[in-house]
Amino acid sequence: MPTKPKTGHKEPLELEVGTVSEEIEVPVASEVVFRKIWKIKRFHKTIAKRDLVDSPVFRCSVNGMATFWNISVRFWKGPNGKKITNPLVVCLNLTGCETEETGQARVRFQFGVWDASIKHWECCPISSVVLNLQNTKDLLSVGYKSLGILDRHLDSSKDVSIMLKLQIIQSDEEVHSLSQDMARLLLKSEDKDTLIECAKEDESPVIKVHSWIIMARSSKLALQLQKFQDEKTPNIKYKLDLSDFQHSLVTELVRYIYTDKVDNADTHANKLLPLSTRYQLPGLTALCERTLLESLTPSNVANILLLADQCRCENLRKAALHYCENSEEIKESVHIGKTLAWRVMEMVNPDLFLEACESFGSSSSNLDSPGTPGSWSD
DSSP: OOOOOOOSSOOOOOSOOOOOOOOBOOSOGGGOOEEEEEEETTHHHHHHHOSOEEOOOEEEEETTEEEEEEEEEEEEEOTTSOEEEEEEEEEEEEEEEEOSSOEEEEEEEEEEEEETTTTEEEEOOOEEEEEEEOSBOOOEEEEEEEEOOOGGGOOTTSOEEEEEEEEEEEHHHHHTSHHHHHHHHHHOOTTOOEEEEEEOOTTOOOEEEOHHHHHHHOHHHHHTEEEOOOTTOTTOOEEEEEEEEEHHHHHHHHHHHHHSOOTTHHHHHHHHHHHHHHTTOHHHHHHHHHHHHHTOOTTTHHHHHHHHHHTTOHHHHHHHHHHHTTOHHHHHHHHTTOSHHHHHHHHHOHHHHHHHHHHTTOOOOOOOOOOOTTOEEO
16 A cells, blocks of 8 residues: 655755756758847946947757857947947857757848837848858857947837847758759759740840749749740740749749749849739748838838738738837828828828828737846747
């Protein structure tokens, strides 16, 4: 029979018996994007007292490879040698690496700063660099951005939050991925059977593709394939008329059809979004929506809102309306007619204009809860 435990002598309770670490295991490491937020407490007082500010070191571990990073704030100096606190320099540093297999990796990163007035991240363009990852504890500066910190970036506690998105793409993984194989197929010309007509630019090459890929990816584009025959190009059997669009835009559309990727998405997203909905490419629609959402500013939100409504992209439309909430800068632009986009919206889409006006002052979002000085959150 079970017996009652003895109650005479009690062993001291160990409050800490070890540590817990996190590592992500995924089929493809390049699909993982690490997102870290560094809250700098009492921002103006902090930078006034220091010549440099460093975040705590954080770890990004995936598939047996651990990398260690921090973000640092540095300052420009004026002609008189005194430090300039605005704009400041935000740097990404690799502080160490632990890996069983050494090799090259492409690191993509993006900084952002929290706009407390409209509760939205203002993001810098994405940067990319190739690194040799091996076991090391040496500090390596990976890249930097110059950021201007304004009153709208200070929350109610006078803190500033800086965000980092980090993606590590190992070279071997990238070389053997389906996307890269399809990219190499796109470069081969001997077995392509379709010619795409588009608005030519200076010295732009002819765009040729495989008809079977077009048919597999977009039923709408497949319906536009026309039979084509020319003795000079016996291999070409089809023609696709996209002459209404510039060569550079069609190139990115074709790149997405082959690889699910777009180069310089920030530049092309606003023009690719209408094409994605017209030709029923939902993956491209989602990519453009994400890119446009990250690029929202008070000066472009009206244009993006019009575009989202035109393309019937409800997620982007709701996000743009939410962005307008509690923004005095946008409210002022609307009421005094400062920007052309708002005047155009009022004329061509009065219902949307009214909906945007009604969103002012109706925000239900909250700031992140205060954390400890220099703390990190995921």
